[in-house]
Amino acid sequence: MDDPEETSKSAESFWAQTISPTGKAWMLGILALCFVSQTYLVYSDPTPTRVLVGEELAGRRVWLANNCQACHQLYGFGGFLGPDLTNAASRLQKPQLADRLALGKGQMPKFDLPEDDVTALWEFLSAMNETGIGQARNPVRAGVSANGIPSNSPSTLAVQKILKASGDQGAISGFEIYRSYTCVGCHVLFGESAIGAPDLSLSGLRLSAQEIQSKLEMGVPPLMPPSGLSAEKRAQVQAFITFLGEHREEALALVEESTDDAFWDNLPWWEF
Ligand code: HEC
Ligand code: HEC
Structure with missing residues (x-):
């Protein structure tokens, strides 16, 4: 075992021997130069800044x-x-x-x-x-469906499978509306989304058909807009949400089972 005192001493003598005082002065000088040029580059960024008023x-x-x-x-x-x-x-x-x-x-x-x-x-x-040019990202090129939502996520596949087996036409139509409409911009299946839109499978368990339909009609101010769907479509979406609640455990078990690495491989980096 090395005596720590000795190690630190030998480290000291290493620096003393291999780097001359001029060498040290140069290293310090280069560090200072890096700092100055970095500061210059950051503060001379030509992108116009704009304070909102x-x-x-x-x-x-x-x-x-x-x-x-x-x-x-x-x-x-x-x-x-x-x-x-x-x-x-x-x-x-x-x-x-x-x-x-x-x-x-x-x-x-x-x-x-x-x-x-x-x-x-x-x-x-x-x-x-006025602040510059925003670079839009193109989700289609990154291998996700046109609306930017991965169409083959394990939870989507699980829900599709259970819906198909049930033959429940109302819920199946409701799922298609949910998937192709505004909902997927804010809600994610079986989880609360980053913007606080709740897990609708839990809402399906907690809320009555009537309560769900009226939330779809009126929205939940201020964060959830009214759906703008016809009464018939609201009933179908509600049937889907109720179905989600009733089959929550079954769907989560399927998601757990799925080892679809291809899905994770295809996911663009910003979805992680
Ligand atoms: C649920 C998702 C969603 C929300 C929330 C939303 N939008 Fe949109 N918005 C869209 C979609 C999708 C389009 C493209 C519609 C089309 O052309 O088919 C769009 C289009 C637009 C456009 C036209 C863009 C263009 O280049 O033609 C504007 C402007 C716009 N939205 C503003 C807003 C503003 C402001 C808000 C908040 C008050 C908002 N949107 C909230 C989904 C949404
Ligand atoms: C712009 C984002 C946004 C869009 C689009 C959106 N929601 Fe929501 N939704 C929310 C948020 C946020 C809440 C929670 C509101 C609150 O409780 O204050 C919510 C709440 C709900 C609720 C009540 C849940 C509960 O447990 O109380 C239901 C049901 C619902 N949304 C269904 C839908 C459906 C179906 C669609 C598509 C037609 C949709 N939402 C579109 C953001 C959105």
């Missing part, structure tokens, strides 16, 4: 309060159901933003916002547009 700040609050980031990205950060909106203000005019919010489109839900909020959102998106 007034309406723009209010717009950011509306953006967060209504969960736009669950489906949209700014500079590539956010959900993938809808497009990156960093430069939306260069593609759209304010009336088009107002229309999109009031009417929804495809997988984008309607938002019944006061005019002040729409104006603030417009100011916020215009300010974002």
Whole structure:
């Protein structure tokens, strides 16, 4: 065993012998230079910075309060159901933003916002547009389905298998609506999502059919928008959610069994 005192002594003499005082001065000099040039590069970054003020700040609050980031990205950060909106203000005019919010489109839900909020959102998106070019990520190229949600996840496959075996047409239609509609932008199967949308299989156990249908009709303010679905479709989605609750254990057992490494291999890095 080495005597620690001796080891530290021999380390000291190593430095004393192999590096001359001029050598040490040079090393110190190079370190200082690295620090100075790093500092220079960081503070001379030519990307224009922009502090949000007034309406723009209010717009950011509306953006967060209504969960736009669950489906949209700014500079590539956010959900993938809808497009990156960093430069939306260069593609759209304010009336088009107002229309999109009031009417929804495809997988984008309607938002019944006061005019002040729409104006603030417009100011916020215009300010974002002035800060640079947002690089939209392309989930399709990364091997996930068009809406950015992996279509072959173990939980999706498990639910599909159990639904098929049951022959429950209402729940099967409900699942198709759930999968192709806004829901997957915020909810994940058998887990609470990062934005706090609950595990719907637990809701299926806890809530009555009537309660679920009314939440789909009215939304759960402020984070869950009204679904905008017809009464018939709301009933189908509710049948699916109730089904999820009733078959929760069975589905989780199937997920546990699945050793589908190919799924994890195909997942883009940001989904981990
Ligand atoms: C549940 C997901 C979801 C949420 C939440 C959501 N959007 Fe969208 N949004 C979409 C999808 C999907 C599209 C693309 C619709 C299409 O063209 O079919 C879209 C399109 C848009 C567009 C048009 C973009 C373009 O380049 O044409 C704007 C603007 C927009 N959304 C703004 C918002 C704002 C502001 C919020 C928050 C108040 C919001 N969205 C919330 C899913 C969502
Ligand atoms: C923009 C994000 C978003 C979208 C889109 C969305 N939800 Fe939600 N949902 C939430 C959040 C967040 C909650 C929890 C709200 C709360 O309790 O304050 C919620 C709550 C619910 C509840 C009540 C759950 C409970 O246990 O009380 C149901 C049912 C539900 N969502 C179903 C759906 C369905 C079906 C869709 C598609 C038609 C959908 N949601 C679309 C975010 C979303």
